[in-house]
Amino acid sequence: MATDCIDYNFHKIEPHWQTFWEENHSFRAERNPAKQKYYVLDMFPYPSGSGLHIGHPEGYTATDILARYKWARGFNVLHPIGWDAFGLPAEQHAVRTGTHPASNTQNNIVTFKRQIKALGFSYDWEREIDTTDPRYFRWTQWIFLQLFQRGLAYVDERAVWWCPELRTVLANEEVVDGRSEVGGFPVERRNLRQWVLRITAYAERLLADLKGVDWPESTKRMQEAWIGRSEGAEIRFELEDKSHGPLKVFTTRPDTLFGCTYMVLAPEHPLVEALATGDLKAEVEAYRRKAAGKSDLERTDLAKEKSGVFSGSFAINPVNGQRVPIWIADYVVMGYGTGAIMAVPAHDERDHEFAQRFSLPIVQVVESGGASLPYLGDGRMIHSGAYNGLPWQEAKRRITEDLAARGAGRATVNYKLRDWLFSRQRYWGEPFPIVWVDEAGYARAQATRPDLLPGEAVTFVQGGVRHYALPLPPEALPLELPSVQSYLPSGTGESPLANETSWLEIWFDLETGAAVPASAPRPAAGAWVRGRRETNTMPQWAGSCWYYLRFLDPHNRDAIAAPAALRYWGAPDLYVGGAEHAVLHLLYARFWHKVLFDLGVVPQDEPFTKLFHQGIILGEDGEKMSKTRGNVVSPDTLIDSHGADTLRLYLMFLGPLDAMKPWNPRGIEGVHRFLQKVWRELIAADGSVSAKASADADAPELIKLLHETIKKVGDDIEHLRFNTAISQMMIFANAVQKAPGVTRDTALVFLQLLAPFAPHFAEELWSRLGGQGSIMRAPWPAYDPSRLATSEVKLVFQVNGKHRGDQFVPVGTTQETALQLARNNSRVAPFLDGKTVKRVVFVPARVLNIVVE
RNA sequence: GCUCGGGUGGUGGAAUGGCAGACACGACGGUCUUAGAAGCCGUUGCCGGAAGGCGUGCAGGUUCAAGUCCUGUCCCGAGCACCA
Numbered sequence: 001m002a003t004d005c006i007d008y009n010f011h012k013i014e015p016h017w018q019t020f021w022e023e024n025h026s027f028r029a030e031r032n033p034a035k036q037k038y039y040v041l042d043m044f045p046y047p048s049g050s051g052l053h054i055g056h057p058e059g060y061t062a063t064d065i066l067a068r069y070k071w072a073r074g075f076n077v078l079h080p081i082g083w084d085a086f087g088l089p090a091e092q093h094a095v096r097t098g099t100h101p102a103s104n105t106q107n108n109i110v111t112f113k114r115q116i117k118a119l120g121f122s123y124d125w126e127r128e129i130d131t132t133d134p135r136y137f138r139w140t141q142w143i144f145l146q147l148f149q150r151g152l153a154y155v156d157e158r159a160v161w162w163c164p165e166l167r168t169v170l171a172n173e174e175v176v177d178g179r180s181e182v183g184g185f186p187v188e189r190r191n192l193r194q195w196v197l198r199i200t201a202y203a204e205r206l207l208a209d210l211k212g213v214d215w216p217e218s219t220k221r222m223q224e225a226w227i228g229r230s231e232g233a234e235i236r237f238e239l240e241d242k243s244h245g246p247l248k249v250f251t252t253r254p255d256t257l258f259g260c261t262y263m264v265l266a267p268e269h270p271l272v273e274a275l276a277t278g279d280l281k282a283e284v285e286a287y288r289r290k291a292a293g294k295s296d297l298e299r300t301d302l303a304k305e306k307s308g309v310f311s312g313s314f315a316i317n318p319v320n321g322q323r324v325p326i327w328i329a330d331y332v333v334m335g336y337g338t339g340a341i342m343a344v345p346a347h348d349e350r351d352h353e354f355a356q357r358f359s360l361p362i363v364q365v366v367e368s369g370g371a372s373l374p375y376l377g378d379g380r381m382i383h384s385g386a387y388n389g390l391p392w393q394e395a396k397r398r399i400t401e402d403l404a405a406r407g408a409g410r411a412t413v414n415y416k417l418r419d420w421l422f423s424r425q426r427y428w429g430e431p432f433p434i435v436w437v438d439e440a441g442y443a444r445a446q447a448t449r450p451d452l453l454p455g456e457a458v459t460f461v462q463g464g465v466r467h468y469a470l471p472l473p474p475e476a477l478p479l480e481l482p483s484v485q486s487y488l489p490s491g492t493g494e495s496p497l498a499n500e501t502s503w504l505e506i507w508f509d510l511e512t513g514a515a516v517p518a519s520a521p522r523p524a525a526g527a528w529v530r531g532r533r534e535t536n537t538m539p540q541w542a543g544s545c546w547y548y549l550r551f552l553d554p555h556n557r558d559a560i561a562a563p564a565a566l567r568y569w570g571a572p573d574l575y576v577g578g579a580e581h582a583v584l585h586l587l588y589a590r591f592w593h594k595v596l597f598d599l600g601v602v603p604q605d606e607p608f609t610k611l612f613h614q615g616i617i618l619g620e621d622g623e624k625m626s627k628t629r630g631n632v633v634s635p636d637t638l639i640d641s642h643g644a645d646t647l648r649l650y651l652m653f654l655g656p657l658d659a660m661k662p663w664n665p666r667g668i669e670g671v672h673r674f675l676q677k678v679w680r681e682l683i684a685a686d687g688s689v690s691a692k693a694s695a696d697a698d699a700p701e702l703i704k705l706l707h708e709t710i711k712k713v714g715d716d717i718e719h720l721r722f723n724t725a726i727s728q729m730m731i732f733a734n735a736v737q738k739a740p741g742v743t744r745d746t747a748l749v750f751l752q753l754l755a756p757f758a759p760h761f762a763e764e765l766w767s768r769l770g771g772q773g774s775i776m777r778a779p780w781p782a783y784d785p786s787r788l789a790t791s792e793v794k795l796v797f798q799v800n801g802k803h804r805g806d807q808f809v810p811v812g813t814t815q816e817t818a819l820q821l822a823r824n825n826s827r828v829a830p831f832l833d834g835k836t837v838k839r840v841v842f843v844p845a846r847v848l849n850i851v852v853e
Numbered sequence: 854g855c856u857c858g859g860g861u862g863g864u865g866g867a868a869u870g871g872c873a874g875a876c877a878c879g880a881c882g883g884u885c886u887u888a889g890a891a892g893c894c895g896u897u898g899c900c901g902g903a904a905g906g907c908g909u910g911c912a913g914g915u916u917c918a919a920g921u922c923c924u925g926u927c928c929c930g931a932g933c934a935c936c937a
Contacts, residue, residue: 221932331935332935337937414937653876654865660859667864671877673891676891727867798918850917
């Protein structure tokens with residue numbers, strides 16, 4: 001039932017149809033295994049306090065068009081939405097106001113939901129999820145337990161980024177230019193006990209399987225670079241003082257081993273102290289302290305001159321027995337390879353620079369053909385004993401083999417990818433389902449629930465006591481957050497949870513996971529041990545690592561999703577979201593997914609087979625939108641002034657979906673006029689169907705244009721080219737305007753094409769023009785290829801490649817006829833006059849190019 | 854520094870190697886109106902009265918034909934950054 005408004009009153013029309021869709025459950029994904037499925041997913045938002053940003057509806061409109069189009073194409077569509085609701089802003093708000101972050105989060109969700117609904121998106125709200133809901137994070141915790149049980153989670157005391165302002169550690173990825181990505185506060189290094197996920201165990205598969213996914217090439221390359229695979233060799237140098245054992249280095253150029261004139265250890269390398277000799281000890285120690293105080297930004301500043309200090313010790317080059325001095329320098333980092341290198345200044349830029357600065361010898365071992373050093377190109381070996389004359393790639397292979405044969409090295413592969421720092425000293429995150437117990441407690445657990453434990457116990461030592469990580473039994477999940485007095489982190493660097501003694505210090509039942517405060521007497525029956533809960537919480541990435549699976553079966557109490565649902569819906573057919581998640585979210589989610597695949601939980605080994613990034617919408621001034629610049633465009637304002645349909649159309653009309661585009665506030669008038677024009681053509685001044693839209697027959701040109709439009713809009717939607725689809729619909733509307741009339745059927749077909757873009761508008765006119773039911777359920781119109789055929793085409797005449805005239809000719813016109821027509825063409829003829837034709841190029845139905853002398 | 858992506862009218866943008874500038878915005882002129890708004894009609898890459906010439910960052914090249922392919926170069930944007 002249409003509204004009763006006389007003119008195009010979107011204030012009335014849009015809420016009307018939104019209510020209609022809601023009441024009719026129009027977007028409910030069916031449970032119908034016989035029907036072909038289409039799963040289209042948006043990156044779910046973090047419900048921030050500032051509400052929806054114009055960038056959200058850009059991507060959401062794109063997926064909504066796809067979803068509605070696929071419904072019309074007869075697919076069973078899954079188009080869900082939810083909330084990535086754990087996160088720092090809500091916690092900071094809680095610290096300021098003392099209110100629970102959950103209440104702030106729920107308020108924000110209400111706002112987001114209202115705004116999203118006002119845009120008329122076809123989400124299946126019955127599948128809404130919220131990562132902070134215990135019914136959801138129960139399964140986040142469950143997945144963590146699987147990682148734990150498989151030995152993919154461990155604790156490690158490691159130098160991590162600590163932000164004094166935020167009072168938490170941050171992942172490498174959350175630190176940008178020596179400052180926190182959130183808030184831009186300075187960060188420093190601290191040694192803290194952390195949970196770490198062994199993502200490096202999946203490095204090879206994460207890299208290899210990128211080949212099979214349909215992603216933007218740039219994103220694949222970013223992940224490749226992030227994983228950073230490099231093949232080389234680990235080479236073992238004996239130390240002159242054998243009491244310290246051998247020194248292992250990683251190199252990608254074992255062929256240049258004869259050119260190694262010194263070694264470098266990272267300042268954090270465990271052998272540094274032992275290798276510093278005599279009067280150099282003090283100098284080495286001073287250097288090490290200085291390096292520790294440097295931020296990564298200072299250390300990696302390429303403009304800075306290299307620094308370093310000689311240790312006083314020597315290693316022995318395994319290929320020629322030469323003594324090689326060992327230096328300590330911070331251009332070598334501990335986190336990659338072995339934290340030590342063999343320096344070959346003739347063939348490495350960094351080593352070259354260092355050697356020059358400290359006047360170390362430079363020995364060339366690859367022929368450079370006269371090119372200056374450092375030389376990194378191709379060439380044959382020199383000064384390399386038995387390997388002289390070999391191409392370097394060949395020498396690389398042979399030297400590696402020879403070293404391996406002598407036990408002095410082996411071919412290895414190294415990755416830049418580091419294990420994933422997975423803990424945060426915060427309140428507002430998923431608690432780890434882990435209890436720390438002593439050795440005796442762990443021994444009991446090994447007897448009681450060995451199925452839950454990893455092959456090797458996860459432990460740490462503090463104050464001479466070893467603590468053992470014990471998982472909660474899955475049936476005891478979720479482990480919920482306790483309410484706390486203060487959301488401020490504890491002074492020790494632990495999360496606020498460390499202050500909640502009754503939650504923290506417990507008697508723990510190994511069999512059931514039940515707990516009572518340690519202050520209470522130990523319960524009699526059951527396998528109770530004394531324990532202390534883990535106080536860290538999980539990072540925000542955790543909840544978003546698997547949410548696309550929960551949408552398949554969001555209310556399941558027994559599993560992350562039923563196997564049948566996982567099989568039927570599979571992975572999203574299309575995943576749309578910002579390129580800022582190119583590495584982190586998309587890599588973490590792939591990692592978890594592969595683990596779940598190995599567990600047999602999910603049937604496919606990649607989560608996101610097709611990915612698309614919507615571009616950023618810049619402010620009017622061409623700058624990134626930000627409150628401080630005052631160039632933020634609010635969807636609410638535009639919905640009020642022009643309507644959701646106009647906003648949706650304009651967002652898509654702005655340019656290619658993946659492009660970065662500035663917002664032009666005046667341009668929105670164009671698409672609004674387009675809708676007004678369609679309304680005016682089809683609806684009379686009194687609100688009834690116009691006389692014009694009641695024609696008996698369409699002009700042949702209009703029919704042809706309609707079929708062209710059906711084809712182009714369909715093709716463009718499939719390829720996410722929404723801007724050109726809209727342009728084609730505008731062309732059609734302009735043609736209708738100029739035509740004397742249009743049939744009801746043609747008008748209805750056109751409205752169907754428009755419906756995915758401007759759904760409220762299309763439903764309204766569909767209803768007024770007598771369309772049956774909801775336009776969403778009407779099958780997508782098919783074009784008739786025979787209608788696209790033309791009898792006449794415009795042939796362009798060129799002389800020497802220049803356009804000199806054109807003429808309509810029948811399809812199938814031959815070169816001879818065309819040439820004759822050109823000669824007779826009054827505009828072309830003068831250019832042929834008195835010239836000799838050297839060559840004629842004829843492209844049927846397109847161009848005739850006459851090359852003359 | 855390395856790796857990508859991109860430079861087309863006043864603006865956003867369009868163009869399987871085959872008429873560069875579709876579709877819009879803006880601007881200008883007209884129509885309607887007491888006036889305006891909306892709508893409608895027309896013009897709108899640059900130079901030129903016209904004929905015509907020039908034109909897709911710049912310089913070359915391939916081709917009958919280049920925004921599109923190749924080489925070099927400049928500029929803008931993104932990502933990575935002493936990873937051995």
